[in-house]
Amino acid sequence: MTNDLTAAMAGLTVGSHITVHGGDTRGYDVIRAGYLLAPPDAKKITYNGASIAGWRVRVGAHGADPDDRATWVSLTPERGIIRHTPEPDMSQWQQGPVTTAGARRDRHDLHIVFGGQVYRGATEPIEETPVLVVYTGESVYEFIDPNTRELHFKCRSGKDIWWRPLRPAPTPSN
Template identity: 45%
Template sequence: MHHDLESAVAGLSGDEHVLAYGVDTRGHQVTRAGYLLAAPQRKTGQHDNGSEEGWLVHVGAREAVPERSNRVMLYPGNGRIARTPEPDMSRWRKTPLTQTGASARTRNLQIVFGGKALRGSDEPTEETLVDVTYNTEGLYILSIPDTGGMTHFQCRLATTIWWAPVPAANSPAIGA
């Protein structure tokens, strides 16, 4: 087993808030944020056209039960899990991008991006300050400020995302 992954898993106990990167039951990469619903289990699963030993974890809402929809398989080399602080859900919204105020005419829009709101996601998976711009082809570019417009996420106006308003201290100057 990969030492870093094994030590990260060994340091966890049930009911801790975590962020896990791994694969779901179909083998697709997933990111899950929430509570560790059961103790991690060492399992062998199908990975990269073969069997490999890894860790099975269940991550979800505090009151959820371990089931297929909240499982994540962590394999050495591409699986990660870490304790994270509980997000302040009072500031987060799970809405289409249009609810942020984005439109083809919007200028200087900044939001805190929490990730794409996938089916079953109960909370954001990241907290990244982004500039929102329209690219004239029906897509919106969410880019990290001061990176020369490097794309962090790209979506349509109807895409549901996790987002929060930028705290007042980080807002761009009026007229900028």
């Protein structure tokens, strides 16, 4: 294993808030954010028919069952990134189809903060990117970086995403 991944694993403690990019139990790429539920396990990971030395990391909400496969992420030197991340303020975040954020085909000014698509077992957003939401036809929306005008994400109207308003809601004054 690479020294970077080994060093990152050594610096983890159960309860740390982390973001992990690796593979799920079926071999699909996943990104998960949450709390480390159990110490990482050194494992042989099968990937593309080859057995590779790697780690199993369990990431989820506080109190989640570390034996629930939905919390497992497999990391290998070729497919593994893990880092400590700050806890998000979940009071503003929502999940649901892009239309719950106010996206419509006749609206061209919707700016939101995109938190990533909602994955199975995900308990919080995995990114925090301001985007302009644009309807492109056939129930497809593109999430455009407002500064560079580059495509950041694309999905159908029914795809569940993490999102929050671009500007935080005002706090009530006393």
